[in-house]
Amino acid sequence: xxxxxxxxxxxxxxxxxxxxxxxxxxxxxxxxxxxxxxxxxxxxxxxxxxxxxxxxxxxxxxxxxxxxxxxxxxxxxxxxxxxxxxxxxxxxxxxxxxxxxxxxxxxxxxxxxxxxxxxxxxxxxxxxxxxxxxxxxxxxxxxxxxxxxxxxxxxxxxxxxxxxxxxxxxxxxxxxxxxxxxxxxxxxxxxxxxxxxxxxxxxxxxxxxxxxxxxxxxxxxxxxxxxxxxxxxxxxxxxxxxxxxxxxxxxxxxxxxxxxxxxxxxxxxxxxxxxxxxxxxxxxxxxxxxxxxxxxxxxxxxxxxxxxxxxxxxxxxxxxxxxxxxxxxxxxxxxxxxxxxxxxxxxxxxxxxxxxxxxxxxxxxxxxxxxxxxxxxxxxxxxxxxxxxxxxxxxxxxxxxxxxxxxxxxxxxxxxxxxxxxxxxxxxxxxxxxxxxxxxxxxxxxxxxxxxx
Amino acid sequence: xxxxxxxxxxxxxxxxxxxxxxxxxxxxxxxxxxxxxxxxxxxxxxxxxxxxxxxxxxxxxxxxxxxxxxx
Numbered sequence: 001x002x003x004x005x006x007x008x009x010x011x012x013x014x015x016x017x018x019x020x021x022x023x024x025x026x027x028x029x030x031x032x033x034x035x036x037x038x039x040x041x042x043x044x045x046x047x048x049x050x051x052x053x054x055x056x057x058x059x060x061x062x063x064x065x066x067x068x069x070x071x072x073x074x075x076x077x078x079x080x081x082x083x084x085x086x087x088x089x090x091x092x093x094x095x096x097x098x099x100x101x102x103x104x105x106x107x108x109x110x111x112x113x114x115x116x117x118x119x120x121x122x123x124x125x126x127x128x129x130x131x132x133x134x135x136x137x138x139x140x141x142x143x144x145x146x147x148x149x150x151x152x153x154x155x156x157x158x159x160x161x162x163x164x165x166x167x168x169x170x171x172x173x174x175x176x177x178x179x180x181x182x183x184x185x186x187x188x189x190x191x192x193x194x195x196x197x198x199x200x201x202x203x204x205x206x207x208x209x210x211x212x213x214x215x216x217x218x219x220x221x222x223x224x225x226x227x228x229x230x231x232x233x234x235x236x237x238x239x240x241x242x243x244x245x246x247x248x249x250x251x252x253x254x255x256x257x258x259x260x261x262x263x264x265x266x267x268x269x270x271x272x273x274x275x276x277x278x279x280x281x282x283x284x285x286x287x288x289x290x291x292x293x294x295x296x297x298x299x300x301x302x303x304x305x306x307x308x309x310x311x312x313x314x315x316x317x318x319x320x321x322x323x324x325x326x327x328x329x330x331x332x333x334x335x336x337x338x339x340x341x342x343x344x345x346x347x348x349x350x351x352x353x354x355x356x357x358x359x360x361x362x363x364x365x366x367x368x369x370x371x372x373x374x375x376x377x378x379x380x381x382x383x384x385x386x387x388x389x390x391x392x393x394x395x396x397x398x399x400x401x402x403x404x405x406x407x408x409x410x411x412x413x414x415x416x417x418x419x420x421x422x423x424x425x426x427x428x429x430x431x432x433x434x435x436x437x438x439x440x441x442x443x444x445x446x447x448x449x450x451x452x453x
Numbered sequence: 454x455x456x457x458x459x460x461x462x463x464x465x466x467x468x469x470x471x472x473x474x475x476x477x478x479x480x481x482x483x484x485x486x487x488x489x490x491x492x493x494x495x496x497x498x499x500x501x502x503x504x505x506x507x508x509x510x511x512x513x514x515x516x517x518x519x520x521x522x523x524x
Contacts, residue, residue: 349488351462379462383488
């Protein structure tokens with residue numbers, strides 16, 4: 001494998017280019033008209049304009065991407081995250097075109113992309129799943145009956161959903177009655193499939209996920225956990241590794257379950273098993289993401305491994321670079337902050353021009369950014385400007401270094417969540433570490449009052 | 454006459470009303486998708502929808518008039 005087409009944009013495309021350069025592999029970027037001047041286009045060895053800014057006309061043009069990969073002589077396609085990364089049809093087409101898809105088998109993607117199917121698979125493998133319906137609920141009457149059995153509050157979820165879209169918390173019968181058709185309609189509009197199901201809502205839960213890796217030789221390892229409980233609108237904002245609030249016993253059980261989950265689907269390449277963990281440290285399988293995650297850098301920082309390099313090695317058919325679980329260690333504590341172009345109080349998107357972008361002294365900070373000073377952050381793609389990753393000897397030092405970073409960073413031209421992040425990490429809720437997924441919204445209500453509504 | 458304008462640039466996700474519909478103040482007329490988020494656009498006054506200038510899939514800029522409502 002000496003040339004890879006990167007079917008993505010922004011910081012993830014740059015991130016993949018970086019590892020490819022290290023490995024002596026050429027890269028092919030594809031870009032929309034909105035990204036003509038982007039860093040990832042300039043850093044790749046070759047680049048092709050694929051279409052106008054809307055993703056349906058550019059980054060989701062599966063056949064065109066495959067054609068360009070073949071035309072440019074690439075042997076493989078790396079899908080990054082989002083876009084076509086968890087599209088089994090795309091993975092299948094890539095393989096049928098004689099190319100390598102840098103990710104798991106299409107059958108695994110398909111099975112894990114269906115939330116109901118993945119619940120069934122994990123349940124059969126002995127991995128604990130959240131109490132809920134075994135199949136989709138067809139009517140409101142059925143949903144109300146099942147919710148009574150499960151007990152309120154319940155989560156109403158689209159079976160094909162993801163990224164926080166297509167799921168609604170229902171505190172009671174009235175809420176479920178009001179939301180049922182809306183969630184079905186939204187599921188149909190976004191995912192082309194209106195199957196919905198119910199899950200018990202676990203109160204005060206933490207969102208903790210385990211990075212897993214498998215190869216074609218049957219080796220499967222975990223690369224420890226990430227706590228992703230600081231969220232807004234079900235989207236992650238801050239992640240850290242290790243989790244500051246997990247007992248040693250629960251941590252070991254979580255790793256065992258993640259490995260069981262991966263073995264159940266003969267997992268190959270990079271994946272993540274997401275769990276929700278209750279106050280009592282009991283945990284439940286939430287979903288398996290069949291791709292590299294946005295937050296993979298914190299795992300890289302604590303393990304010292306390059307996960308994109310591992311992905312490429314596995315895609316080449318080689319065994320995992322380290323297949324012995326005991327030989328994989330972690331050191332220190334890493335925190336990732338997602339810098340979003342959005343109003344820090346209302347979370348509304350704020351596209352615009354990055355008139356000033358100065359990260360300050362970044363000696364001890366890893367910045368994975370797709371934008372530079374002067375770039376436009378357009379409304380066509382997600383609002384993430386950069387990921388800031390801080391790795392230190394322990395959590396206290398990581399927070400201290402974070403404070404230094406936030407004091408130095410200068411970003412002007414559009415609204416960002418920087419003020420929110422810098423203030424929130426000083427809160428006692430974040431510092432004590434034992435926070436759950438509602439911590440940010442509750443903190444905002446308490447400290448920002450009306451603005452948080 | 455009230456103009457229902459886009460608060461930010463984005464793609465029209467759904468148009469929730471038809472010409473001739475009676476709408477209430479605060480009713481969501483159009484849902485935009487911007488930066489992977491749903492942005493509901495509400496009418497600031499009640500009345501009859503007299504025009505709709507967009508359809509699902511259209512890209513709109515900030516301040517574009519999406520619909521008009523006659524009080």
